[in-house]
Amino acid sequence: MSGQTLYDKLWQSHLVEQRDDGSALIYIDRQLIHEVTSPQAFEGLRISGRAPWRVDANFAVPDHNVPTERQERSGGVAGIIDPISRLQVQTLDDNCRDFQILEFQVNDVRQGIVHVVGPEQGVTLPGMTIVCGDSHTSTHGALGALAHGIGTSEVEHVMATQCLVQQKMKNMLVKVDGTLPSGVTAKDVVLAIIGKIGTAGGTGYAIEFGGEVVRGLSLEGRMTICNMAIEAGARAGLIAVDETTIEYVKGRPYAPSGAQWDLAVAAWRELHSDPDAHFDRVVELRGEDIKPQVTWGTSPEMVLPIDGVIPDPASMDNAAQRESTERALHYMGLKAGMAITDIRLDTVFIGSCTNSRIEDLRAAAAVVKGKKVAATVKRALVVPGSGQIKLQAEAEGLDKIFTAAGMEWREPGCSMCLAMNSDKLGAGEHCASTSNRNFEGRQGFGGRTHLVSPAMAAAAAVAGHFVDVRNW
Amino acid sequence: MKSFTVLKGIAAPMDRANVDTDLIIPKQFLKSIKRSGFGPNLFDEVRYLDQGEPGQDCSGRPLNMDFPLNQARYQGACVLLARDNFGCGSSREHAPWALEDFGLRCIIAPSFADIFYNNCFKNGILPIVLDADVVDRLFQQMYATEGYELSIDLERQVVQTPSGESIHFDVDAFRKHCLLNGLDDIALTLESAPAIRSFEQNWRQQSPWLFDVIR
Numbered sequence: 066m067s068g069q070t071l072y073d074k075l076w077q078s079h080l081v082e083q084r085d086d087g088s089a090l091i092y093i094d095r096q097l098i099h100e101v102t103s104p105q106a107f108e109g110l111r112i113s114g115r116a117p118w119r120v121d122a123n124f125a126v127p128d129h130n131v132p133t134e135r136q137e138r139s140g141g142v143a144g145i146i147d148p149i150s151r152l153q154v155q156t157l158d159d160n161c162r163d164f165q166i167l168e169f170q171v172n173d174v175r176q177g178i179v180h181v182v183g184p185e186q187g188v189t190l191p192g193m194t195i196v197c198g199d200s201h202t203s204t205h206g207a208l209g210a211l212a213h214g215i216g217t218s219e220v221e222h223v224m225a226t227q228c229l230v231q232q233k234m235k236n237m238l239v240k241v242d243g244t245l246p247s248g249v250t251a252k253d254v255v256l257a258i259i260g261k262i263g264t265a266g267g268t269g270y271a272i273e274f275g276g277e278v279v280r281g282l283s284l285e286g287r288m289t290i291c292n293m294a295i296e297a298g299a300r301a302g303l304i305a306v307d308e309t310t311i312e313y314v315k316g317r318p319y320a321p322s323g324a325q326w327d328l329a330v331a332a333w334r335e336l337h338s339d340p341d342a343h344f345d346r347v348v349e350l351r352g353e354d355i356k357p358q359v360t361w362g363t364s365p366e367m368v369l370p371i372d373g374v375i376p377d378p379a380s381m382d383n384a385a386q387r388e389s390t391e392r393a394l395h396y397m398g399l400k401a402g403m404a405i406t407d408i409r410l411d412t413v414f415i416g417s418c419t420n421s422r423i424e425d426l427r428a429a430a431a432v433v434k435g436k437k438v439a440a441t442v443k444r445a446l447v448v449p450g451s452g453q454i455k456l457q458a459e460a461e462g463l464d465k466i467f468t469a470a471g472m473e474w475r476e477p478g479c480s481m482c483l484a485m486n487s488d489k490l491g492a493g494e495h496c497a498s499t500s501n502r503n504f505e506g507r508q509g510f511g512g513r514t515h516l517v518s519p520a521m522a523a524a525a526a527v528a529g530h531f532v533d534v535r536n537w
Numbered sequence: 538m539k540s541f542t543v544l545k546g547i548a549a550p551m552d553r554a555n556v557d558t559d560l561i562i563p564k565q566f567l568k569s570i571k572r573s574g575f576g577p578n579l580f581d582e583v584r585y586l587d588q589g590e591p592g593q594d595c596s597g598r599p600l601n602m603d604f605p606l607n608q609a610r611y612q613g614a615c616v617l618l619a620r621d622n623f624g625c626g627s628s629r630e631h632a633p634w635a636l637e638d639f640g641l642r643c644i645i646a647p648s649f650a651d652i653f654y655n656n657c658f659k660n661g662i663l664p665i666v667l668d669a670d671v672v673d674r675l676f677q678q679m680y681a682t683e684g685y686e687l688s689i690d691l692e693r694q695v696v697q698t699p700s701g702e703s704i705h706f707d708v709d710a711f712r713k714h715c716l717l718n719g720l721d722d723i724a725l726t727l728e729s730a731p732a733i734r735s736f737e738q739n740w741r742q743q744s745p746w747l748f749d750v751i752r
């Protein structure tokens with residue numbers, strides 16, 4: 066019998082009941098809650114008169130709807146101008162109070178994007194099963210946890226039963242060996258992976274990311290990669306636990322300490338795939354081959370290296386591909402044959418659970434230091450992923466570098482990643498964005514998103530169009 | 538949850554690949570704290586010519602008449618024919634809520650995104666995966682025939698076309714059982730409460746750092 070993958074181990078250790086029909090009951094260690102996908106779940110509990118199975122397994126923070134402008138933010142929940150957003154954030158506060166769930170409220174200095182706050186606080190730990198009513202829950206897999214997004218019915222289900230009914234996924238290994246050229250980051254790696262396997266390439270799989278390049282990344286970089294596993298179709302992304310993971314977790318507010326720390330570390334050291342583990346699919350990439358990536362279309366798989374040119378639908382044999390390329394070019398207002406470096410930007414957004422951690426902000430600041438945002442760029446936003454990151458960045462003087470360059474320094478939240486608050490693209494605007502989705506309308510009605518790394522976004526802000534950050 | 542046994546009615550097209558949940562229900566409507574009333578905003582960005590806002594009365598908004606669901610021949614549709622990777626993107630359950638509220642109870646596509654597929658079953662919607670060439674054939678037949686109706690029998694796992702052709706589909710036994718009977722998942726899982734408790738006890742002993750910390 067072959068060995069187990071990391072996913073197999075996590076599945077096995079949380080298996081409550083295997084049913085004859087192939088479904089299984091899986092125990093959930095942690096549920097992360099935010100304001101958008103939880104109100105209907107709490108309502109469901111109330112209607113059916115059920116209590117949460119284990120209050121201490123839940124943790125909440127509002128992020129999607131919160132304003133990021135200091136002025137509006139300073140008023141707390143009551144200060145949120147949009148009454149519908151205000152009600153949703155208020156509803157989260159009310160629900161957490163009623164059900165006694167720990168919540169970092171809007172003005173708590175620890176507040177931030179749920180997927181940034183969880184790891185930062187040690188609320189998410191290696192070896193856990195973690196769910197959240199948000200598809201980017203895959204982020205937490207970077208710590209060697211089994212983490213994935215669920216729908217609101219399942220949020221209610223987990224609250225009420227501490228379990229999830231699941232079918233076991235298949236195993237995929239994405240191996241990136243070699244070394245990354247300087248200027249090429251975790252974001253470029255994951256975009257290159259999606260470009261290779263497609264947005265449905267990982268459907269039905271848990272993807273483990275491995276290889277020298279992945280092992281060489283910081284935990285922040287690993288989170289960027291797992292964050293976008295869902296953009297490759299996989300609900301869960303995973304990375305084996307190593308020294309980097311353990312060092313990262315050590316000393317976090319909700320991480321174990323003392324004798325429990327030693328116990329935990331001993332258990333976490335087992336969290337890797339066995340050398341003879343079987344993967345249903347293996348995909349390999351070389352680090353040296355990866356260049357800075359830019360998406361040109363309306364799906365993350367529509368991605369090219371910075372020296373690429375926009376594809377020509379006329380040259381495509383496959384009718385469906387031709388049609389979707391035509392549609393994307395029309396929406397994006399781009400022409401076949403145009404160089405990626407000729408795409409002009411109206412807006413730059415540095416933030417989101419993909420790229421708003423301190424390392425990302427440092428990388429962007431290094432690029433814009435002493436320079437100015439191009440006159441043709443109407444707006445450049447920098448939105449830290451959490452209050453802690455904001456403080457850290459300010460302590461390092463990064464905020465000054467951004468504002469001196471003409472960028473706006475905001476309060477933490479999802480912001481223009483999905484434009485639920487007032488941070489939106491206007492119709493037809495092109496945006497260099499460090500977020501994870503370039504779908505039609507994602508960042509605002511008619512908005513045109515190009516996904517890039519923080520350094521690439523910063524360089525584009527200064528140049529006014531995409532440039533190769535390797536030559537910066 | 539509404540049960541799903543036999544469904545017969547008009548089929549309508551959503552003829553593009555990778556339809557994401559932002560397209561099914563744009564994010565501004567996610568601000569609602571209710572789970573009903575999303576139907577008028579289903580496919581909002583392609584269905585109307587203006588930009589929709591939550592809480593707005595949609596009856597007077599300008600319609601995009603190129604969008605099939607606005608056309609007379611597809612009125613009252615309860616089956617949606619779709620292409621590859623339908624429902625990709627976010628985990629928002631508002632997507633199936635909007636489809637269901639609109640009256641679409643069955644979606645047929647060559648493939649679905651995982652989370653969306655799963656969310657459908659929780660909301661009385663049956664997602665059916667058929668081979669791409671079979672789906673393509675259904676699209677052609679539908680375009681050629683005004684009033685094209687499909688009949689879906691979940692018990693027998695069969696889609697029937699107007700010409701009498703029966704197409705078999707697969708569905709996982711547990712999900713089928715729940716959908717046929719409109720069963721509440723939570724009540725079903727709670728039948729396993731003793732197993733959950735005994736697992737939890739062991740787990741707490743093995744991994745005490747996972748318990749009683751977050752509060």
Ligand code: SF4
Binds near residue numbers: 201
């Ligand atoms: S930052 Fe964007 S992707 Fe991440 S949780 Fe917020 S909205 Fe979702």
